[in-house]
Amino acid sequence: MVTFPHGVELLEALGGEEAGITKKFVEGQGHVIPVEMRQDFKKWVVQLVERTEAMKTKQPAKNGINGHAYHLRNGRAV
Numbered sequence: 001m002v003t004f005p006h007g008v009e010l011l012e013a014l015g016g017e018e019a020g021i022t023k024k025f026v027e028g029q030g031h032v033i034p035v036e037m038r039q040d041f042k043k044w045v046v047q048l049v050e051r052t053e054a055m056k057t058k059q060p061a062k063n064g065i066n067g068h069a070y071h072l073r074n075g076r077a078v
Contacts, residue, residue, distance in 0.1 A: 003031060022048065 014021045033041045
């Protein structure tokens with residue numbers, strides 16, 4: 001979670017929604033999600049994880065700078 005202006009900047013830097021980036025701006029909320037919204041927040045996170053898992057099975061290995069193929073697992077190249 002980031003501040004709204006930083007969220008907008010990050011969204012644009014990643015190519016925006018046209019690039020398939022998902023955003024969730026909660027109007028009137030600050031940096032911390034209130035306890036009353038924890039179920040909604042959990043649902044959002046589960047959807048992101050499911051989407052990421054589905055993407056991993058569709059994407060072929062990428063070639064790194066040295067030409068070796070790699071896959072991302074837990075944010076790290078393997």
